[in-house]
Amino acid sequence: MIHKITTLAIVLFFGSYAIAQEVEFTEYDLDNGLHVILHQDNTAPVVATSVMYHVGGKDREEGRTGFAHFFEHLLFEGTENIPKGKWFEIVSSNGGSNNANTTNDRTYYYEIFPSNNLELGLWMESERMMHPIIKQEGVDTQNEVVKEERRMRYDNSPYGNLLQSVSSNLFEKHPYKDPNVGYMKDLDAATLDEFKDYFEKYYVPNNAVLVVAGDIEISKTKKMIQDYFGPIPSGEEIERNLPEEEPITDQINATATDPNIQIPATVLAYRTPEFTDKDSYVLNMISTYLSDGNSSKLYKKLVDDQKQALQVAAFNLEQEDYGMYLIFALPLGDTSLETLNQEMEEEIAKLRNDLISERNFQKLQNKAENDYVNSNSSVAGIANSLARNYLLYGNTDLINEEIEIYRSITREDIQRVANEYLKPTQRVVLEYLPESSNVE
Template sequence: MINKLKLFACTLLVGATGFAQEVAFTEYDLDNGLHVILHQDNTAPVVTTAVMYHVGGKDREDGRTGFAHFFEHLLFEGTENIGNGKWFEIVSSHGGSNNANTTQDRTYYYEIFPSNNLELGLWMESERMLHPVIKQKGVDTQNEVVKEERRLRYDNSPYGNLLQSMSANLFEKHPYKDPNVGYMEDLDAAQLDEFKAYFDKYYVPNNAVLVVAGDLDIKDTKEMVQNYFGDIPAGEAITRSFPEEAPITEQVNAKAYDSNIQIPATVIGYRTPSFTAKDSYVLNMISDYLSDGNSSKLYKKLVDDQKQALQVGAFNLEQEDYGMYLIFALPLGETSSEILTTEIEEEIAKLRNDLISEKDFQKLQNKAENSYVNSNSSVAGIANSLARNYLLYGDTNLINDEIKIYRNITREDIKRVANEYLKPNQRVVLEYLPESSQAE
């Protein structure tokens, strides 16, 4: 017990220290439009090299979904100077690790190396940007990889297509209606020239940000960045014009079926504003209030007290153009979807009609500060935050200022946002059912 208390005290001290320390960075543009952000932290001999491209699942033509996620895989296939299948071998043999991920709005690649391999990381990311090998053999190989991923994560996974089912009902026109991973028939139908054209359009320096964070020297790193990225040609300026969605003014009732589940789910979804809006931060706090931890309002009510649900959760899924606010519940026993929907609405109505208590509000503020500290507790986390804040939010210094947004949120803001976005006539109520019930 004493050791646990000591550990807890140390955690508090580290958190407090991390919170007080501002993240310093240097940022500038190369002539080709590549934005560069450098963060020097010489406390450990580790460096993160990362590139975030402003391309995601929503950047597609009808009938050609899933290209951004596909490229997340394809751009590990190899380059003119990195042999097929050698990418991961090079990284691991130099004591590093790497990964990539794609959302509807951006794609992120990164390597973490011992700092004496900083130049290697820069070279590899410049190779990915300038010299990728996009040939039919690699496309066919990665097409099978993506298909297998879809089978494992979505089609054969319990509740795997729940999010897709909800987004298809929340959006009618915007590309967010389709899954980030895309449809396999679209990838099968795509020609090699289409993949090459997609790369040429989006994977260009003026549509990306390079972040180097960790044990580095600013002057030396600038020289290396110029050497490896300075001569990469800029692409054409990218313009986006996505269709706007008409407001939801009447409740939408929908059903979806899943052969991998036995327990149905009730999902309530609302369309919400861009993650750049202050209201999106307020919705994060509402999520914590409703379902973060055993003492949260929905969990305590539906799971602990009334024994109506096995599980319940509220999530603010933040995106660049529109967000999605989802509340998910699994019934216990004979509890119906209608009962769960009614009980959930009762708690949201309280948010619309009354101010939450000062005690609950202070808990939310504390959670926001803790989450803020944790997100920047590692060099890799800082690199991600710097890239995201610049590329998607248009403000790199959010890494230092974001906590001020949460601190300026009031109880009145929570009530206002609940009234603006979380009304019964603005929601989709989705019954996500076992496939066996479809024939009943």
């Protein structure tokens, strides 16, 4: 089936925008359940090959956290036909680049090559899926790599464990309560057979989407995909029965400490709907309104005008089952965390009680248009969008339709969503303090 994707050539300028081109994509399934999406763009001799697996930090058993993030590393170890430690060397020596990342909901691997190396990218990703080497030596090696990453990015980094401190208070039952990177004691305790079983369950064609975007010929690419991915056997159907959370009806006050900071932080955090819900898009707009840029409400008020904060930020952490909406601030001078909380709540209350101005609303629409254009301005960005939209949102055409969701949002929607999700009784208030601090 061939779909037409409408993209914007230029961001709205003085309140207007223009549609520049239509981009075709083709999608279909292999017999083993692998979903394939092809996007042809012959304007530059570049091709992106990517595979997104529907497995993330939330896919774990109690006492066995962090497996998906661990496999993000482990599946670069080598395969039956790619020697140990040679993956990155093969990519770079053929003019390419590659990377991977894991969230609570999915894992994404990709290579970007000159288009004459398309077949190499397909072969490498098929090797990762079909012939990985999962042995104790590789597990031990990557265990040390993950531990070092955790030390650098979380345990020894200023404010590195702030998000985990928030999520552990926002969620009581759902796996989102635990860090995506997992707990090191869980990885240390896991057996080789447990790692192998995890791979066989989740890293299968019917739990993945393959996207090839860029300078390709559709018929030749289909033939290569069939040759490399067709023989891979499908896995068992995956069933997820994750626990649901009870609504938060009274403010939760929490405290955490960090030995790596000298300035405390305060966070107002709210549990919000899944990213497929239109209200999640509205929350993105609210984030822009509150803290995107020097003219945003919270930044101008707390940083520029009142000089009460060194930094302030509001952001919507979108996820598949529940979102998290966070407002974060660092105090300036003798400003107390309670004062910051009161000032931030004052701005949220305005959203609940009044419609924002037409001028501010138009700025939000302009920003949404701009972000939409930028997210699909390269073959790598388009590949990511196509994979995500199919695998997590269940609608590949969202790459075209998502901007219409933002355009359909009204000022009344912003007020309604603020009232529904951003109330004081529905939040966690976290004081994130220097270790041994008595800061109020």
